[in-house]
Amino acid sequence: MELVVKSVNAETLKTATLVVAIGENRPLGALASKLDTLSGGALSAALKRGDLTGKAGQALLLTGLPNLKAERLLLVGSGSDAELGDRPWRKLASATLNALKNLGGADAVLAFDDLIVKGRDTAGKTRLLAETLLDGLYVFDRFKSKKAEPRALQKITLITSKANTALAERAVAQAKAIAGGMSFTRDLGNLPPNLCHPTFLADAAKSLSKAHKNLKVSIHDEKKLKELGMGSFLAVAQGSDQPPRLIELHYQGGKKSDAPYVLVGKGITFDTGGISIKPAAGMDEMKYDMCGAASVFGTLRAVVELELPINLVCLMACAENMPSGGATRPGDIVETMSGQTVEILNTDAEGRLVLCDALTYAERFKPQAVIDIATLTGACVVALGAHTSGLMGNNDQLVGQLLSAGKQADDRAWELPLFDEYQEQLDSPFADIANIGGPKAGTITAGCFLSRFTKAYHWAHLDIAGTAWVSGGKDKGASGRPVPLLTQYLIDRAAV
Template sequence: MEFFVKTSRPESIKTATLVLPVGEAGKLGPLALAVDQAAAGALSQLLKRGDISGKPGQTLLLHDIPNLKATRVLLVGSGKEALSDRQLRKLITAVHGVLKGLGGSDAVLALGDIAVRDRDTYGTTRLLVETLADGAYQFEQFKSEKSRPRALKKITLLTDKAGLADTERGCRHARAIASGMAFTRDLGNLPPNLCHPSYLADQARNLCKTYKNLKADILDEKKLKALGAGAFLAVAQGSDQPPRMIVLDYQGGKKNEKPYVLVGKGITFDTGGISLKPGLGMDEMKYDMCGAASVFGTLRAVLELQLPINLVCLLACAENMPSGGATRPGDIVTSMSGQTVEILNTDAEGRLVLCDALTYAERFKPKAVIDIATLTGACIVALGSNASGLMGNNEELVQQLLKAGKDADDRAWELPLFDEYQEQLDSPFADIANIGGPKAGSITAGCFLSRFAKNYHWAHLDIAGTAWISGGKDKGATGKPVPLLTQYLLDRA
C-alpha cells in the first residue's frame, strides 16, 4: 500500500472514498463542516437520523453525496474528547476494515480534526500510518489459493500547510518502520525447515547487495570455535543445522563514531533440547528467532531512512534440537568471556547464545548495547502480551528505551536487577548456572546476561510476550519491538 500527503481541501478532492471524523452527538469538526457546506447540508441531514452516534470507531458509509468529487464518504466516530493511542488504533483499524472491503483503489483521510492525547501532528501521523500498513500485512506464500487481491492501493492523508512538514516526516518514518515490521513478521512466520541459521545469513548478504553502506560478516562453526564461543556452540551441537553468528555493520555516521549495537536471539527452532518441551504448541517455537528478526526489521527501517548513525547488528542464530550429540543437563561449557557455565536446563538456551554475542560486542567499543530476545515464559506471566520486559545496567539507557516505547506505542516495562537475584545463579561446580530456579525467571535471565555486559552500557528486552500472537486465526509474528527500537535510534540520530 502506498501513502501520500496532500494539502487539498476535502470537499474538492477526487477519490473513491473520503474519510471524515464525526464527534459524539453528530458534531462535525471544521473539515467535515466544509464538506457538509459544499454538499448543501447533506451530511447534517443524514446525521439527524441517528445512524452513527460518534463513539470512537463507529463507521457509516454514505453514497451519492451531492456536489462532491468523492464517490463515497466514510464517516468515523471520533468521540467527544482527545483519544488515547489505543482508541486511535481502534478507530483506524475500523476505517481500514471498511476500506479494504470496498471496490475503490484509493482513499483520502481528512482526519486532521482528531486530537490524540500527548501526540502532535508528527506522532499522530506515525501511529495512523503504521496501523494502516500493519493491518494490510498478509502472509500467504505457502497457500495454494491466495486471497483475492484488495482493490485499495493508495491512501492520501490530507493536512494544512502548517502541518505539511510534520505530516510528511511522520508518514516517511512510519513507512520505513512498517517495512521493517513486515520484514520481521515474514521472517518470524516462515516455517523452520526453511528459515534456519544459513537462511538468515543469506538474508544478511541480500541486504548488503541493496545497500552499499552495509557490510556482513558471517561467523561459522570454525570461526566461533576459534573465538572460544563454547556457550553458543553448546546450543547448536544437537542439530544438523550449523549455527551462524551474523555481523551486520551499517556506517551511516562519521567514520570513527562509536556504534550502537543490537544483539538478537535467533533460535530458529527450539525444542528445548534434552530438556524437551511439551508437544502442544511446540510449532510456535519457530518464533524463538523473533529477537533476531526484530533486529533485521529495525536495520531495514534504518537503511530505508539512511539514519546518520553507525549501527552494528549481531544475530546469534542456532537450532536447539535433541540428539545423541546434544548438550545435556549437567554439562559445563566455557563461554567466550572465559566464564564457565553449568547447564542445568537445555531449554534455557537463548542466554547461552546471547552471552557469547554480548562478549563479541565489546570489540566494537559501543555507545550502547541492546539485546532483544524471546527469552522467558516468566515474562509473559509477569507482563502478558502488552509490554516487553526491560532491564539494564545504565539508568539513562533504560529511560531512553522506556521513552522510545511510549512514543512509539510499543511499550516496555522495567524489571529490577537487584544483586540479591544474582545469588540464584550460583553453581557449586562452575562460575554460573544457566537458570536461577522457579522464582523471578525473567529477572535471573537478565542477571545472567548482565555478567557478560559489564564493559559497556547495556539493556535487555524480553519480548516473549510481545513478539507473536498465539493460536487462532490471528496467530503470527507481530513485528515488535521494531517501532520501539527504531524510535530509540531516531532519537539518537
C-alpha cells in the same frame, strides 16, 4: 500501497472515498459541518436516523451526495472523547482501513487533521496513523495455493494544513520505513522452521548487504565459533543437524570514528527445549524463538531506508535447539567466550547461552550502547502479558531512553529490577554460574545472567517473549515488535 500527504480543502478533492471522523454525542467538526451543508444535510440526517452514533469503530458509507467531488463519503466513529489516546487513535485507523478494504475505490482521502491525540503533535499522530495503516495491509500467504485477492485500494492521501505539511511528510517517511522493517521481521518470523534455519538467515543477511552499499556482512560458522571460544553458543547447537551461525552486519551512516550502537538478536530458529523438552501443545510456535534476530533485521532495514547518520552493528546469534544423542545434557558445564563457566541445569534456557557469547563478542566494537533483544522467558509473558516488553539494563540513562522511545513509538516496555539479591539465585556449586535461577523471578534472573557478560559497556535487555508474536488461532503470527521501539531509539540518537 502509496501513502501521500496533501494540504488542500478536502471537499474539493476528487477521490473514490473521502473519510471523515464523527464524534459520539458531539457536534460536527468544521469539515463535517461544511460537508453537511454542501450535501443538503445528508450527514445530520444520517445521525438523526441513528445510522451512526459516532461510537469508536463504527462506520457508515454515504454515496451519491450532491455537490461533493468524492464518489463516496465514509463516516467513522471516533468516540466520545475530545482527545484520543494512542489506542483509540490506532483503532480508528484500523476501522477506517478495514472499511476501505471492502470498497472498490482505488484511492481514499483521510481528513483526520482536526482530531486531537493526547501528547502528540502533528508528526507524532501522523506517524502513528500511517504506521497503523501500512502495518494493517500486511499479508503472509507465501505457502497458500490460493493467494489473497488483489486490493482495489492503491493510494491513501492524508490531509493536513500547509504549515504542518513538512512535519507530516517526514512522519510518513518514518512510518514507511518502520512498517517496512516490521513487514520484513514478520516475514522471517512467519516462515516455517524447515525453511528458516540459521543458514537461511545468513543468506538473508548476505542478500540484504548486496542490496545496500553501506552494509557489510560477515558470517561466522562453527569453525570460527570454536576459534572464538564460544563454547556456550556451540553447546546449544550441538544437538541439531543445522549448523549455527553468528551473523554480523555493519551499517556505516556516521563518521568512521563514531562509536557504533550494537543490536544483538536471539535467533533460535526452532526451540524444542532440547533434552529438557517442551510440552507438545503449542510447540509449533517455537519457530518464533528467532524473533529477536528478526527484529534486528527489521530495525536495520528501517535504519538503512531512513539513512540515519549513525553507525550500527547487528549481531544475530542463530542456532536450532534440538534433542539428540549429541545434545547438551542438564548438568553439563561449558566455558563461554568470556572465560566464565556455566552449569547448564536446563537446556530450555538456551537463549541466554547463545546471547552471552554474542554479548562478549560485542565488546570489540567499543560501542556507545548494546541492546539485546530476545524471546527469552515465559515468565515475562506471565508478568507483562502480550502488550509490554520487559526491559532491564546496567545504565539508567540507556534504560530511560528506551522507555521514552517505546512510549513515543507506542511500542512500550517496562523496567524490571536487576538487584544483587537476584544474582545469588544463579550460584552454582560446580561452575561460575548456573543458567537458571529457579522458579522465582525467571525474567529477572535471566537478565542477571546476561548482565555478567556486559560489564564493559552500557547495556540493556529487551525480553519480547510476550510481544513478538500473537498466539493461537487464525490470527497467529509474528507482530514485528519491537522494531518501532528500536527504530525510534536510533532516530533519537541520530538527532542528538
